[in-house]
Amino acid sequence: MSLQNLILNLQKYWADQGCYLAPTYDLEVGAGTMTPDTFFRVLDKRPWKVAYVQPSRRPTDGRFGENPNRVQKHHQFQVILKPSPADIQKIYLASLEALGINLLDHDLRFDEDDWESPTIGSWGVGWQVMLDGLEITQFTYFQQAGGLELVEIPVEITYGLERLEMFLEEKDNIYDLNWSDDVSYRDLRFEDERQFSEYNFNQATVKSLQEFFALAEKEAGQLIAKNLLLPAYDMCLKCSHAFNLLDSRGAISVTERVKIIAQIRALVNQVAMKYAGSEGKR
Amino acid sequence: MEFLLEINVEEMPSSHVRTALEDLKDKLGRELQAARLPVAELRTTGTCRRLVVVAELAESQESREEIVTGPPKAVSFAADGTPTPAALGFARSRGIEVGRLEVITTEKGEYLGFKKIEKGKGADEILAKIIPQAIGSLSFPKMMRWGESPLRFSRPIRNILCLLGGKLLSFEIDGLSSKTTTAGHKIRAPQTIAAASFKEYQAALRENLVIVDAEERKKNILAQIDGLLAPLKAQLYPDPELLSKLANDVECPLVFLGSFPEQYLSLPLEILSTAMREGQKLFSVVKGKKQMPHFLGVADAPADAKGFIRQGNERVLKARLEDAKFFWDQDLKVSLKKRMPALKHVLFQEKLGSYDDKTQRLKKIAAYLCGKLEECPTEKDVILAAELSKTDLVTDMVREFPSLQGKVGGLYAGAEGLPEAVCQAIYEHYRPVSLEDESPSSRGGAILSLADKLDSIVGVLGLGIQTTGSSDPFGLRRNAQGVCKIILDRKLNFSFSRLLDKAFLTYGDKLKRPKKEILDYCRDFFLNRLRSILERMGYRYDLVNAVLEAGIDNIYYSYMRLKALDALKASPQFEPFILMTKRVNNILAGQPAYPFNADLIVEKQERELFSTFSIIKENVIPMIAKGDFSQAQKMVFRLQPALNDFFDHILVMAKESKLRRNRLALLQAISKILTQMADYSQVVIEGEKPAAKK
Numbered sequence A: 001m002s003l004q005n006l007i008l009n010l011q012k013y014w015a016d017q018g019c020y021l022a023p024t025y026d027l028e029v030g031a032g033t034m035t036p037d038t039f040f041r042v043l044d045k046r047p048w049k050v051a052y053v054q055p056s057r058r059p060t061d062g063r064f065g066e067n068p069n070r071v072q073k074h075h076q077f078q079v080i081l082k083p084s085p086a087d088i089q090k091i092y093l094a095s096l097e098a099l100g101i102n103l104l105d106h107d108l109r110f111d112e113d114d115w116e117s118p119t120i121g122s123w124g125v126g127w128q129v130m131l132d133g134l135e136i137t138q139f140t141y142f143q144q145a146g147g148l149e150l151v152e153i154p155v156e157i158t159y160g161l162e163r164l165e166m167f168l169e170e171k172d173n174i175y176d177l178n179w180s181d182d183v184s185y186r187d188l189r190f191e192d193e194r195q196f197s198e199y200n201f202n203q204a205t206v207k208s209l210q211e212f213f214a215l216a217e218k219e220a221g222q223l224i225a226k227n228l229l230l231p232a233y234d235m236c237l238k239c240s241h242a243f244n245l246l247d248s249r250g251a252i253s254v255t256e257r258v259k260i261i262a263q264i265r266a267l268v269n270q271v272a273m274k275y276a277g278s279e280g281k282r
Numbered sequence B: 001m002e003f004l005l006e007i008n009v010e011e012m013p014s015s016h017v018r019t020a021l022e023d024l025k026d027k028l029g030r031e032l033q034a035a036r037l038p039v040a041e042l043r044t045t046g047t048c049r050r051l052v053v054v055a056e057l058a059e060s061q062e063s064r065e066e067i068v069t070g071p072p073k074a075v076s077f078a079a080d081g082t083p084t085p086a087a088l089g090f091a092r093s094r095g096i097e098v099g100r101l102e103v104i105t106t107e108k109g110e111y112l113g114f115k116k117i118e119k120g121k122g123a124d125e126i127l128a129k130i131i132p133q134a135i136g137s138l139s140f141p142k143m144m145r146w147g148e149s150p151l152r153f154s155r156p157i158r159n160i161l162c163l164l165g166g167k168l169l170s171f172e173i174d175g176l177s178s179k180t181t182t183a184g185h186k187i188r189a190p191q192t193i194a195a196a197s198f199k200e201y202q203a204a205l206r207e208n209l210v211i212v213d214a215e216e217r218k219k220n221i222l223a224q225i226d227g228l229l230a231p232l233k234a235q236l237y238p239d240p241e242l243l244s245k246l247a248n249d250v251e252c253p254l255v256f257l258g259s260f261p262e263q264y265l266s267l268p269l270e271i272l273s274t275a276m277r278e279g280q281k282l283f284s285v286v287k288g289k290k291q292m293p294h295f296l297g298v299a300d301a302p303a304d305a306k307g308f309i310r311q312g313n314e315r316v317l318k319a320r321l322e323d324a325k326f327f328w329d330q331d332l333k334v335s336l337k338k339r340m341p342a343l344k345h346v347l348f349q350e351k352l353g354s355y356d357d358k359t360q361r362l363k364k365i366a367a368y369l370c371g372k373l374e375e376c377p378t379e380k381d382v383i384l385a386a387e388l389s390k391t392d393l394v395t396d397m398v399r400e401f402p403s404l405q406g407k408v409g410g411l412y413a414g415a416e417g418l419p420e421a422v423c424q425a426i427y428e429h430y431r432p433v434s435l436e437d438e439s440p441s442s443r444g445g446a447i448l449s450l451a452d453k454l455d456s457i458v459g460v461l462g463l464g465i466q467t468t469g470s471s472d473p474f475g476l477r478r479n480a481q482g483v484c485k486i487i488l489d490r491k492l493n494f495s496f497s498r499l500l501d502k503a504f505l506t507y508g509d510k511l512k513r514p515k516k517e518i519l520d521y522c523r524d525f526f527l528n529r530l531r532s533i534l535e536r537m538g539y540r541y542d543l544v545n546a547v548l549e550a551g552i553d554n555i556y557y558s559y560m561r562l563k564a565l566d567a568l569k570a571s572p573q574f575e576p577f578i579l580m581t582k583r584v585n586n587i588l589a590g591q592p593a594y595p596f597n598a599d600l601i602v603e604k605q606e607r608e609l610f611s612t613f614s615i616i617k618e619n620v621i622p623m624i625a626k627g628d629f630s631q632a633q634k635m636v637f638r639l640q641p642a643l644n645d646f647f648d649h650i651l652v653m654a655k656e657s658k659l660r661r662n663r664l665a666l667l668q669a670i671s672k673i674l675t676q677m678a679d680y681s682q683v684v685i686e687g688e689k690p691a692a693k694k
Helices: A003-016 A088-098 A161-169 A185-203 A206-225 A229-248 A254-279 B014-034 B085-094 B123-137 B198-207 B214-232 B240-249 B262-266 B269-277 B308-331 B336-345 B355-372 B379-388 B396-400 B407-415 B420-428 B443-462 B476-489 B496-505 B515-536 B541-548 B555-568 B574-588 B604-626 B629-637 B639-649 B657-674
Strands: A048-057 A073-082 A108-112 A115-117 A122-131 A134-145 A155-160 B002-009 B039-047 B050-057 B064-072 B102-106 B109-118 B157-164 B181-183 B192-194 B253-259 B283-287 B290-300 B347-349
Touching: A003 A048, A003 A073, A003 A088, A003 A161, A073 A161, A073 A185, A088 A108, A134 A161, A134 B308, A155 A161, A185 A229, A206 A229, A206 A254, A229 A254, B002 B123, B002 B181, B002 B198, B014 B039, B014 B050, B014 B123, B014 B240, B039 B214, B064 B085, B064 B102, B085 B109, B123 B157, B157 B181, B192 B198, B214 B240, B214 B253, B214 B283, B214 B290, B240 B290, B253 B308, B262 B290, B262 B308, B269 B283, B269 B290, B269 B308, B269 B407, B290 B308, B308 B396, B336 B355, B336 B379, B336 B407, B347 B355, B355 B379, B355 B443, B355 B496, B379 B420, B379 B443, B396 B407, B407 B420, B420 B443, B443 B476, B443 B496, B443 B515, B476 B515, B476 B555, B496 B515, B515 B541, B515 B555, B541 B555, B555 B629, B574 B629, B574 B639, B574 B657, B604 B629, B604 B639, B604 B657, B629 B639
Parallel strands: none
Antiparallel strands: A048 A073, A073 A155, A108 A122, A115 A122, A122 A134, A134 A155, B002 B050, B002 B157, B039 B050, B064 B109, B102 B109, B181 B192, B253 B290, B283 B290
16 A cells, blocks of 8 residues: 555546546646646636646645644645536545545545635635545535636546545554555655755745746746747746745735735736637637 | 425535525425415425425416406497497407407496406426526525536536426426436435335435435434433533534434543643534533543444544544644743734735734724723733734634634633733633624623724725625624624623724824714714614614614613613503604704794793703703613603693794794704604604694
8 A cells, every 4th residue: 555556546547537647747836726737728618637646835834844744745636527527426436436445434525615726816616525534635616717717617626645645544644654665755755844844934045036936927927928828827836836935934024915916816817818818719 | 296306416515505495495485376376385405415395286276267358338339239340359359259258347337358267287387487497596605607507506416306296397407307316325325216205205215324304314413412422421512503514414414422632631622622623523522611532523324333434533633633732832832922023914904904003003992992981900901912812813723723813812821821801801802703602701801802893893994895795804794793792781881983983093094085984984884783783682673763863872872772762662651752753853854953042932831841841851961971761761751741732732833933933943952852862753653644744
């Protein structure tokens, strides 16, 4: 039993459901929902099925490797199906059975939990899926993305891989998980957590980050004007991560926070609108 | 015949289930009545996965007879009795043979016409139209779409069972055709179930691990809870809201008892119970007021044979409690006082500044209130509480459990050894969070709560941000309600207008709109909240209106005036006095103010009214000032006979303007005293005739 096996099982299962297995996106993001494989593909009117593993960085969640549950980088298994199939809940339940969980022995609940990301102007309606009290999945019907009302509704299923593996291995400490049969989560991630927590909270140079944010923002604007929307969106993601780092350095003042979120959202909105507008022509 | 509808959905939020079941019942009841289809019984029930309607209906609409009239009899027949072109034309236009027309006598005379009998439509035809409309018109606070469907609902609809008299009632909604089948428990008995009646449906679901009746599930849960707690001689830490949510969330309730390590019992009950409720939706188990190392959970399962459900929840809870313990220990390393500078980085409102700014204002308003209220606690304690009241916003505990704001501050203040009055005031200063919630039990808590709420209301309304039916981001209505409730509960007697003024002034130059505009708007805002509270307390709306018309400069006094007036409503003097005030009001309507001169009195009744009034006025003014409204109201009621005599014998609107103005001036002086207590003319007298105009 290992995280690696969990990933392989999920990949196999969702590939069998017709999903394209996307490679992990190569930029820092806060959640799988922010990568282009989700962001752009939910905006257009064509059917889309994708599944991928996405490392997700949330600098303020770092605990220097000292907390058994919290890390500044965790892994999500992200699935998007558009339009959402009528039997999607059954398909999802079967994915858990495919992981060897006998649902008859457990209490599985879809508990009201709507999702919203103000930075990218997206929201959806759905649940956190609870397995014996543990949140293992976020299950969301997207309603809006990039500030645009969606016509064909995608369903997003996001498994928290570490959580799920802790359930499967019955472990209380994330670092005790097996990544593979021979490599532990501690081997791979402990030092990473320790060093990045130190960087995120104490060492990142505020001034450089601020300059970097300004550069990426400017670049995004120029790229939008040139209709280069994919690179423009990458720049938005860079802004977002710089903002998260500044936040964990405690360098964002009260009024700035609102302002910066609005700045990023405005850029993302422009990208989304141009992308949706050019859709009909392709 | 029996009608059965089940709308099968993906898990709806519990609050949506409740309103959907109420709305479905209302809407269908109304529609069926409008369609003239007799209903013997109509009820709704359900779970988070099914909305169920059961009804006993007539098989068809009642037939309806309609009389259609045409031309008058006089112009319908020629002298020889043959129908005229008018009659022929009418018959043709209605598609009826002229020979079948008859003479119908109406109030207006005799006409040619016929009786048309419209045969009632069958229940199936009517329902097939009404049901899809009713489903499509249900509305929820947040609605969604799914797949490619244009329909908006709370959560996706996946199946519709609809039976009339045991047979399929066929209709379609959003591409979904109604069926005679549904499915059992989604995970444990997902097989298809057919039923021909509600009884069969209920039994089949029970067999397939679903209790469809909401009340039954609740009782079932409570019985299981009792069964588990009785041997422990323990009780549930009451949480009715969680109980109703869980009763909707599970179709097959199983209550299980779990434990956690005793080392976490060092945490306060508030924190333990919140850690259990939020996230895992567990109940905390207490003995008296002491937390026990146990919890109760409600699972959607017939049994926990292998103990996985309990163990899983125990493991998750332990991690949460470990976090909470960690937060508690870490937070206490930094005193609340030392946290104050961090409030500069927490936004209260973009234009109103940070929580540090708010803290500075709270200190000023709290100090002002301490000066205005009798038997005030030590001002020093209240000011210290105000200073520290928001510091828990920058603790890890409140970041983790935002609903514990205030309480955590109070608990930490206690752990730091600050005076009890300070801790209590911080702990309670968000109370009451609803009309049902209790007001702060301490004077200091009440003062701090008032200051905090007023500051938010004046600031946010002062920016011109409006609250609407659905949008009240700062909870201003709840806050205003809380302010009124505290004042009434604690009988706080002070000038509310001046307090508003103070709250406005503490904002300095942050509020740009004209002062009068802002304060008038705030006063109206409070007036409306107070009105709804008083009406909910059961007072007559007209008495409430009459009293509030006299202003809310002192909210507690407004309430006392209402109580005094209400106590007199059955007295024999009540009606005549009210009618008299209406008369006074009518005659004064539209008159400018005149000065009264006693030397201009001519008539006896005029003089008598003046002297009665003078005596009453002398007595009533100090009563009003003291707040003795019961005596004051009784006293002004005594004006009635003198007023009556006055109106009976004196012509107020005398030709001579000097006399007329002087008489009006006397009535104006009387009215001025009366309206300090109420605008009595707003009281509604049963069978009231429009007041006679002189």
